Amino acid sequence: MRSEHASIPAPEPRVIPRDSHPVSRKDISSSALRVLYRLRDAGFDGYLVGGAVRDLIVGGHPKDFDIATNATPEEVRHLFRNCRLIGRRFRLAHVVFGREIIEVATFRANVDDGSGDREVHDGGRLLRDNVYGTIEEDAVRRDFTVNALYYAIEDFSVRDYVGGFEDAQNRLMRLIGDPETRYREDPVRMLRAVRLAAKLGFEIEAATAEPIPRLAGLLAEAAPARLFEECLKLFLSGHAVESFLRLEKHGLLPVLLPESAQALKANRSGALRRMLLEGLRGTDERVANDEPVSPAFLFALLLWPAYCRALATLQAQGMHAVEAQRRAADRVTVHQLQTIALPRRFSLPMQEIWLLQTRFSLRQRKRVFRLLSHPRFRAAFDFLSIRQAASPEHAEDIAFWREAQTQSGDELAAQLDAQASAPDDDDLDADGAPRRRRRRRRNRAG
Template identity: 80%
Template sequence: MPADLDISNPAPGISLRVIPRDQHCVSRKDISSSALRVLYRLRDAGYAGYLVGGAVRDLLVGGHPKDFDVATDATPEQVKQQFRNCRLIGRRFRLAHVVFGREIIEVATFRANSDDGSGDREVEGGRLVRDNVYGSIEEDAIRRDFTANALYYSIEDFSVRDYVGGFDDVQNRLLRLIGDPETRYREDPVRMLRAVRLAAKLGFEIEPATAAPIRELAPLLAESAPARLFEECLKMFLSGHGVESFLGLERHGLLPALLPESAAALASNRSGALRRMLLEGLRNTDLRVANDEPVSPAFLFALLLWPAYCRTLAQLQVQGVHVAEAQRRAADRVTVHQLDTVALPRRFSLPMQEIWLLQSRFSSRQRKRVFRLLAHPRFRAAFDFLSLRLAASQEHADDVVFWREAQEKPGDALAAQLDSSREVADGDEAGEGPPSRRRRRRRRKPASE
């Protein structure tokens, strides 16, 4: 398919290819039963309905989709009439959500690419801000983002329908934008992040013409809603492909647009220690996802913004700010600045800051402080973060050993160890020179005197 295809007039570039059941691996047994119920209900009511997008793409490469989306010629209101368990959402892009317990089947009406004058399609500065003009399946295919996402599975004959060459691109593990790449990125800058994320998730190569404008257009991400970029970050880094997503952001020049202060800190860190730590943390996160273990957005952003925190902290200390005050200011400053790009909710930003601020307390061996830190609700996350810092430097190796053992010991045994260590330290200090004279406290005269 030509890269410069005019998406406002799909007819010249549209060529339907029907891939019969015996030539693809999509099977109904791998499709959500809820999605099948939606498809059959729409068919029985006289509407066309297809499984579409990521689910078809993932099934073709042997994956296991979590979400199943449906495209139909029924309007959202007509879909709602067919399902009592349906709610309509969205203003920019009106959709029907059919709810089956915890599972939601998203049903979208075929969209057109032309403006019918109704005001339901709005473009501002090249960006599509409203898109509710309905059209045919051919128009719907041509307005999707990547060819791999424009494949339709039909329950009528169990075929896959391809209008833009997506089937071959999936077989060749190639991610290609539909239409002119620069125009499509300007229409929605988040597509640049989606390209990196999908390539990382699927192990696809980004087609050269699709990749070419990304570095130059990366600053357009500043125009995207910070809340949307937060959600995109979670998809990139907490879905089991964080390392490859990060490397993709670096490769295509998107890191400074998404994490500007961390990108600057990484660039100035000549030893590469901060980058080693960050990649090790993402590697661990990917492993946890693969093992179905819980992952935390707070820990993720503590990791992603740690380079920025370290750099800001160093700058404040050079200015003469006391260490404890510099730590607090650095944590606040990095968080506030990042909010301009990514809307990090307070329920994640506050624990993130606690993880940072607890790092300086791991050097203490005073009995009261040790037990207070062990009881801190953020201790485990902070300790895991401390352990992760060994990927950058062995400076804290002794602290990691001490606190790992401290967690395993009974309280009384730990207390005895700390008391013994303190006595030894006091004894060593006493043997180094003449004992220090204790100051006598002056007795205050009673008021009656």
């Protein structure tokens, strides 16, 4: 079946010689170089392609190295004993070197002459694409120009078929072909445009950006599991704040996180947005310091505005506070699952982080020690600290629990006992002396 962007003509390559680009073999994975050299020695064409070339050109440090070749997946597997074939939508070869995987893809064509394997949905969405072709055809079917750059091992040049080298120098994200058609083929490309622009500090070219708000609703057609993975890439790659701001700017936030977007819009003080951005800044800092960030904590942050709004609605209806908290947590989770497939191993801890927030104001000895021993205590306390960005009223609780974590059990118990025995202001008379309380007689059971 013919793809809608098949009319893009095969371009003439621009060859950028070694002395005119910054890509160097010393910055390329040794495993990727081994694959490139073996393909060449076996008589095949092989190129480093995509994000690795793009990142090296703009001074980045790629973690993944992908290769494009005219060898079929079966021919690649024949060359490498440490190779496995994966994928249905895109048939790929993975060459495994310990913990590193080098992904090898065969050049793909735009037009299916009947010999290949392509399936396109009626709306234009590409369901399967295993039609092999030339490097020129492969270049024009890639998504963005900066991802269609090929590094050749035989002469160390960069081959550019669609103007990607110039766009990289100008820091522009530009789709290859007609933007609306390309987004309809795969709506997740809208999220990729935002994510890559946020990561690289690029601007999305005007014609590439224009259809995004109009076509944002197409994301509802994407698999929820795939959108979950895209969210992790958006917010756990060290550019969470910039990704969030760009999702807002291009009208994608109401589709991806609909109830949180509504809550943020309704929150006139901006407190919820300040808190969310503060949390995302902390996430970026942790990623920069190679510290882990749990998806449960991330989604607790992203969906907190929705939870607060749902909780306020239920309490306004007269529901008891504890029941309203549980209902609100469940309601927000179930509604969000319609868009993003949040696994239970993350959604349940996310809800615990929310539900523990009300327990930080309690000072009874048993409750304090019980909360300190809770497996989700540390995450919930970090979340409370982030809430300080929205409201200063949490300062006293934060100070108490921060100190409680540094004390021994005996020290903390003594402090709590002293506080429990100390009279409150309500128990003092006008001169500051303790009031004498009248003793109540207990009713004895008959």
